[in-house]
Structure formats: C-alpha cells, structure tokens
Amino acid sequence: MAGSGDRPSLFDSMNRMAASPLEVRTLSDRLMEVVRDMILSGAIAPDVPIRQDALAADLNVSKIPLREALVRLEQDGLVVSHANRGFFVRGMSAAEAEEIYELRLKLEPEAAAEACLVADEARQDEARRVLAQLNAAAAGGMPTVGPLNRAFHIALVQPGKRALTTEITTRLHVMADRYVRKHLEHKGRHLTAEAEHQDILQAWLARDAATVRRLVADHLQHTLSDLREEFAQGDGQG
Amino acid sequence: MAGSGDRPSLFDSMNRMAASPLEVRTLSDRLMEVVRDMILSGAIAPDVPIRQDALAADLNVSKIPLREALVRLEQDGLVVSHANRGFFVRGMSAAEAEEIYELRLKLEPEAAAEACLVADEARQDEARRVLAQLNAAAAGGMPTVGPLNRAFHIALVQPGKRALTTEITTRLHVMADRYVRKHLEHKGRHLTAEAEHQDILQAWLARDAATVRRLVADHLQHTLSDLREEFAQGDGQG
DNA sequence: CTGGCTAATTTCGTATACGTTATATGATTA
C-alpha cells in the first residue's frame, strides 16, 4: 500500500496555479511539471545522473511514471538520456542561450502581433489577469515568477490559434527560463521587464500589431543583451 | 570529475539513419521509430485509440517501452493523449499543414544557408551521398523515400551546429512528411522535387548562401502550393 | 429518445523480479 500515507508534499505547489477546474491529468503529466520545476530552480544539478529509484521514492511514486516524465523532458530539451546510463540534466552554454533567443526572435514577435489581431475579449482578459499576477508575484519575490512570466508570453501568442507555433514558443520559453533564472534573477531584471511587459500589453490590447512586433522583439533583445553581459563577465564559472 | 575529458562523444547525435556502428539504443527508442513509421505510412489510422496491450503484443514488447515511445511521439506531434483514454494518432488538417510549412519557411532556408558556409568536407560528402540514395530510392519506388528525403533536408541544416534549430527542423519535417505522403506521393511530386534538390545541393556545396536560401524557400513553397491544390480539390475526403 | 444504472474494457500506476550494462573496488602484473 503505497498511497496510504498521502503526504501532500511537492504536488500542491503545482496544483495551485493553472489547473482549469475539470481538467483530468495523469500522474506522469504532473510529474513532468514537478521535475521540470526542480530542474529550472536548480534543485537538480546539470550533468549529474538522475537516480530514478531514489527520486521516485522521494516523490512517493514508482519509477514508471517518473521515467515517462523524464522522457517528456528529454523531448523538451531539459534532460538528455544515454542508454543504460540514465537521464541527466542538460548542461547550459552561452551558445545554447544565443540559439534559444535567436529562435524566439524569429517566432515570437510575429506570432504575438498576429494573435493580437484576433484575440477575443476572454483572451484579452486572460492576458491582463496573468500580467497582474506576474507583477504581484515579482513584487513579492514569489517563486512563481518563472511560470507566470511564461504564462504571460504564451497568453500573447495563444489567441493566434496556431497550435504548433504556440507549442514551440512554449518550449523555447521553458529553455530560456533556466538561463534567466540562473543569471538574471538575482539582479533587477524583472523590474525593467515589468515596464516592457506593460507597454507590450497595452499595444497588444489595442491591436497595434506593428508595435507589438517591435516591442516584443525589443524585450527579447534586451534580455539577450543582459544575458550576454553576464556570460562575458562570469565567464569561467561553473 | 566525470565530465572533465569530454571525449569525441560518439553518441551525441540525434536519430540518424546510418547508425554509427557501436551506437547503443534502448528498446523504447527504437520503438519510437517503428511506431512513427507505422503512423507515417498510415498503418495506424488517425483518431482511433491505440490499444497499448494489443500493439505491444504485436511488437513482442511490453507496454512500458511502448508507452515511452508514444510519449516521445506525442511530443513530436504525431499522437495526442487524453488522460485515462490513451493515445490517438493526431488528425490531419489543412490548417496544420499550412502552419508546418509556414514555420519551415521561417527556419529552414536561413538555417541551410548558414550551414553551407561552415560545412566541412565530411558533411558535404554526407549531403551528396544522402541525395544519391534518395534519388535511387525514388527511382525504385522504395518506401524509404520519406526518411531519406528527411535525411537530406537535415543534412543541409545539421552542419550549422545549432542543435535546437536542427531538432525543430527535424520535427517539422516529420510532421510534414505525413501530408506529403498522403496527398502527393501518388503523383509525381518527388520527380519535380528531384530537380530542385539537385539545384539546392549544388548551391549548397558551392557555399552560395543567398542562392541556397532562395532555392530552399522555393522548394518548400512549391510543395506547399501542391498541397494547397490537393486540399482545394479533394476537400471533403477523409 | 432521454437519462441513468450496471457491466465490461482499458488505461494508469504499483510492486516486484531479472538480465544487462556501467561504475567502483580490489588484485595482479609489468
């Protein structure tokens, strides 16, 4: 009897956000988010093997749904697996950060611009609401800043109804998140970002596609510039 | 320290066709390709539930690696899963085809153009060799046309050493493959494609980036146009 | 037909076991 204890532990942190009321989700699906956040937050270090039995025991699950979650994360680019050696958190590199932002710059500005033209009122409300939550979380130094930041950027793209574009954008944002957290969170990056977000939202709500395109590109470019600075400085650090 | 040496790393590449001789792969990894080919070839119809026990029995494996393979394919966009209802082959739509090609047009021409500038001799040989194989397979009506076509397009991008771009391009090509097979394979599309491929390769080998960019874009645009025609005609069919 | 109950099928997760591979440890030899 494994489920008898029912330690609440790690899952509740995830269940709080998103989770539309009547959405059914599988365990491995939720595990993916839990493990993903452990990786993004640095709780699991890169390049060290992820011990499946141990981690599964920690999370009070068996290793089969955990493996499925890890497989998902491998496709998401956060972990790599080597046959018979297991899963490892992917190492980070300046080159990868460059590539991530290069791709985001190619996709996100236009996607957001097109989406703003077709967003209905519900989607507009959602974007507004998410940004408010994000600002509140950032002000309070909450650990949900990362996910909410992602939710905001996605909310700008999603109304475009292009599933693939939205999905790729989401993945790129997840990968970017690691770099932002590691290198930028300790300084006031999200404070400058807050102003940029506000301007973007305003143009987006006004359906000013051209401005949205420009502002989103600028926003990404600024973050990338900050990252470049960080990389140039703390170059050799682990 | 484990990773200090970083040997040449024989096994960092993605799923390639000509497997390097002593590459170790897990069962679920190979299963992914098997099931993927079943989907691409239409052996598994869209929108009908994939019976895990039955399929696993057919393939003489247990359902654990099969589920992992299906999870991979879900991230690849070929199947969808609904909690407690299982996995389904994703339905096809003209809208999705449009989006796939729109994204490919945004990424592939430039990626191929940049890659041709830095491709070493080995990569150039590989591109040449793969195209020869593709032409041979197309001439003989072999079922390997799809994978070889994909291999050729990837060979044009891979030397750019941008892992993410290569990976996304690969996925988009896999998704596109389904549409090409279903709607275009029965007509002589790969015959016109053959000439375009030849021109692309020539410019690519000559490191003529601008021409590569243009020709790849044209090539994709032609295929998309053909697809549009097909959709416009056989509109209401399955 | 509609709505709801029951039964059957299937997925999802757990527990357990086992072969194979990798890694660490210790012994042997040059």
Place this chain on the structure above:
DNA sequence: TAATCATATAACGTATACGAAATTAGCCAG
C-alpha cells in the same frame, strides 16, 4: 608506481502480474 584485469555492487531497462480508477458500451425504465 602505474596500468591492466577481474570482481562486486549498483543502476538502468524491461517484463510480468495485479489493482484501482476511469471511460465506454449495453441495457432498461420512464
């Protein structure tokens, strides 16, 4: 001592069996 070989331990990947929960299908009353 250093390098190589051999052994032991640990971990991964897969198979099997079982149970619980959910979905689907069938049936029946109104």
